[in-house]
Amino acid sequence: MTPEPVTQGDLSPPILGWSQSAIIGATSAEVSRALTGLRGNLIRLGLPEDALIRLELVLAEIMNNIVEHAYAGADSGDMTLEASVHGRAIWCHLRDKGRAMPGGKLPCPRRYDLDAMRMDDLPEGGFGWGLIHDLTQGLSYRRVAEENHVRFRIDLDS
Amino acid sequence: MEMSLQPQGAVSVLRVGNDRIDAAIAIQFKDRFRDITADVAGPVVLDLGRVTFLDSSGLGAVVAARKLLGPDRALELAALSPAVEKVMQLTRMNTVFPIHDTVADALTAHGVAPAA
Numbered sequence: 706m707t708p709e710p711v712t713q714g715d716l717s718p719p720i721l722g723w724s725q726s727a728i729i730g731a732t733s734a735e736v737s738r739a740l741t742g743l744r745g746n747l748i749r750l751g752l753p754e755d756a757l758i759r760l761e762l763v764l765a766e767i768m769n770n771i772v773e774h775a776y777a778g779a780d781s782g783d784m785t786l787e788a789s790v791h792g793r794a795i796w797c798h799l800r801d802k803g804r805a806m807p808g809g810k811l812p813c814p815r816r817y818d819l820d821a822m823r824m825d826d827l828p829e830g831g832f833g834w835g836l837i838h839d840l841t842q843g844l845s846y847r848r849v850a851e852e853n854h855v856r857f858r859i860d861l862d863s
Numbered sequence: 864m865e866m867s868l869q870p871q872g873a874v875s876v877l878r879v880g881n882d883r884i885d886a887a888i889a890i891q892f893k894d895r896f897r898d899i900t901a902d903v904a905g906p907v908v909l910d911l912g913r914v915t916f917l918d919s920s921g922l923g924a925v926v927a928a929r930k931l932l933g934p935d936r937a938l939e940l941a942a943l944s945p946a947v948e949k950v951m952q953l954t955r956m957n958t959v960f961p962i963h964d965t966v967a968d969a970l971t972a973h974g975v976a977p978a979a
Contacts, residue, residue, distance in 0.1 A: 732887075736887070737885055737887040759949075761916060765916075766919055824929065829926045830923045832922060832954050840953070
């Protein structure tokens with residue numbers, strides 16, 4: 706189904722140790738541009754397509770959450786994304802200087818019973834945290850020194 | 864937002880020309896969809912063949928588009944890329960929208976012979 710990554714030996718792909726750090730302006734357009742660039746870089750590393758799909762979706766949801774909530778009402782702001790590939794996983798760490806998560810915790814996923822809904826009641830939002838929880842491993846949030854830190858990993862083989 | 868409408872018999876095929884429907888473009892998608900379908904009477908098939916990325920904001924815009932058409936006009940999706948299909952499955956929106964592998968399949972389902 707997904708293309709096999711080019712591997713050296715049994716477990717470690719040649720991208721072992723690859724890492725990237727980027728500062729991204731807190732606008733949806735900048736997020737879009739950053740994700741397009743990251744996807745290009747990771748495709749060239751030969752990572753499995755399904756892992757890249759999961760990564761891009763999770764990053765889009767978390768980063769746009771930062772734009773829309775952490776920096777809501779702010780004139781400007783930015784976030785830092787550190788991504789690295791090792792141990793058959795993509796490890797990510799996002800930090801921003803915006804407002805803390807409500808209650809100092811990650812929001813709970815919202816689940817909808819679509820079968821019971823009329824068309825006019827279908828949700829037009831609120832999917833983000835469900836997707837983030839479903840597609841990541843080791844998801845964590847900490848508020849340290851006026852900064853939000855979200856960490857997670859995407860396993861290449863899950 | 865690049866979107867073009869092509870009538871095929873009773874069906875209108877709406878082709879999205881952008882490769883992403885995400886938070887940066889969701890509002891434009893909704894506005895353009897509203898304008899372009901204003902005078903459409905029958906079912907609309909949204910051709911997503913060019914779209915390689917859809918996030919929850921983009922999905923919200925597609926749901927909003929569905930509501931704009933109202934109960935008398937169908938909105939069906941065609942030619943989903945793996946990333947778009949994944950979002951539809953995870954959110955279970957694939958149970959809300961009829962989904963076709965190709966635009967030709969969508970037309971056939973409506974009894975319209977696809978143009979050669």
